[in-house]
Amino acid sequence: MNDDRLDALLAALAHRGxxxxxxxxxxxxxxxxxxLASHFEMSRIGVLKHVDLLEAAELVVSRRRxxxxxxxxxxxxxxxxxxxxxxxxxxxxxxxVVDVKARVEGRAREAEEHKSA
Amino acid sequence: MNDDRLDALLAALAHRGxxxxxxxxxxxxxxxxxxLASHFEMSRIGVLKHVDLLEAAELVVSRRRxxxxxxxxxxxxxxxxxxxxxxxxxxxxxxxVVDVKARVEGRAREAEEHKSA
DNA sequence: CCGATTGGTAACTTCCTGGTTACCCATGAA
DNA sequence: TTCATGGGTAACCAGGAAGTTACCAATCGG
Numbered sequence: 001m002n003d004d005r006l007d008a009l010l011a012a013l014a015h016r017g018x019x020x021x022x023x024x025x026x027x028x029x030x031x032x033x034x035x036l037a038s039h040f041e042m043s044r045i046g047v048l049k050h051v052d053l054l055e056a057a058e059l060v061v062s063r064r065r066x067x068x069x070x071x072x073x074x075x076x077x078x079x080x081x082x083x084x085x086x087x088x089x090x091x092x093x094x095x096x097v098v099d100v101k102a103r104v105e106g107r108a109r110e111a112e113e114h115k116s117a
Numbered sequence: 118m119n120d121d122r123l124d125a126l127l128a129a130l131a132h133r134g135x136x137x138x139x140x141x142x143x144x145x146x147x148x149x150x151x152x153l154a155s156h157f158e159m160s161r162i163g164v165l166k167h168v169d170l171l172e173a174a175e176l177v178v179s180r181r182r183x184x185x186x187x188x189x190x191x192x193x194x195x196x197x198x199x200x201x202x203x204x205x206x207x208x209x210x211x212x213x214v215v216d217v218k219a220r221v222e223g224r225a226r227e228a229e230e231h232k233s234a
Numbered sequence: 235c236c237g238a239t240t241g242g243t244a245a246c247t248t249c250c251t252g253g254t255t256a257c258c259c260a261t262g263a264a
Numbered sequence: 265t266t267c268a269t270g271g272g273t274a275a276c277c278a279g280g281a282a283g284t285t286a287c288c289a290a291t292c293g294g
Contacts, residue, residue, distance in 0.1 A: 003133050006133075006136075007131060007132070007133060010127055010130050010131035011128075011131040011281095013127050013131075014124060014127035014128040014130075014131050015124070015281095015282090016120050016124060017282095019123075026206075026208075026209075032240075032241090033240080033241065033242095034239085034240060034241080042282090042283070042284095043283075043284065043285085044240095044241090045242085045243095045283080045284075045285085046282070046283050046284075048241080048242075049281095049282075049283080050282090053281095064241090066240090066290095066291065066292070067239075067240050067241070067290060067291045067292070068239095068240065068241080068291095069240085069241070073209075075206050075209035075210065078202060078206060079206075079209075079210060082199055082202060082203065085195060085199060086199065089143075089192050089195060089196075091143075092143075092190075092192035092196075093192065093196060128251095132251095132252090134252095149270070149271090150270075150271070150272095151269085151270060151271080159252090159253075159254095160253075160254065160255085161270095161271090162253085162254075162255085162272085162273095163252070163253055163254075165271080165272075166251095166252075166253080167252085170251095181271090183260095183261065183262070183270090184260060184261045184262070184269075184270050184271065185261095185269095185270060185271080186270085186271070
């Protein structure tokens with residue numbers, strides 16, 4: 001997962017409507033574009049563009065049969081992202097911090113002590 | 118974590134430079150804005166805007182001491198997001214699918230059988 | 235073949251994002 | 265007090281994202 005794919009993935013997910021599309025496709029795999037669009041206020045073309053964007057981010061896979069394009073949610077990128085973050089932020093995840101304020105002030109104090117030392 | 122916060126969080130993360138800022142703050146907690154900006158080509162004000170955006174998404178916490186503003190990475194939103202996804206996509210995560218193509222075609226076949234039934 | 239259905243492209247508008255420069259405020263040190 | 269330093273606001277610009285309407289292409293059923 002390079003930075004370009006990561007950008008595309010996160011940008012794709014940073015949109016309420018698109019996340020809802022994924023949920024719909026999770027619930028009903030193989031929907032057509034038109035069927036999907038029926039759940040939104042937006043025009044069909046608007047939905048189509050979002051679908052294309054999701055497919056570019058590999059969050060959606062589509063297969064045509066005849067004149068209909070069947071859409072499927074693909075969870076793999078999210079799995080990859082989750083795994084990556086779990087390792088990348090492991091030091092912090094281990095802490096399982098709740099009281100942010102206390103920790104931040106603790107670090108500020110440390111820095112202050114370090115400076116004056 | 119409501120949809121607004123989720124939008125802000127994902128949008129904040131969907132930018133290479135901002136992710137790098139988080140990494141820098143992870144490595145050196147308490148950096149000033151100026152120190153952070155020194156790692157980028159961009160103007161100081163450009164960096165400042167990104168910092169403000171990160172703080173709005175609660176990925177960064179800042180405390181002023183004197184005239185300097187000290188910045189700290191806050192992992193909590195990422196933890197929350199990870200936990201949420203783990204449950205939300207649990208059905209798919211359990212599968213641990215590798216061969217997407219096979220699965221997709223399997224579903225397509227099911228749909229076809231269902232249709233012709 | 236003919237018409238309805240599904241999908242897609244093209245062109246356009248609107249608004250937001252990412253970045254800039256210019257300028258101002260507050261603070262710490264000599 | 266003076267002035268260099270760190271921080272911040274305002275105004276602006278270019279480009280991309282999100283959405284629209286109008287139109288075209290392919291396919292399936294009668």
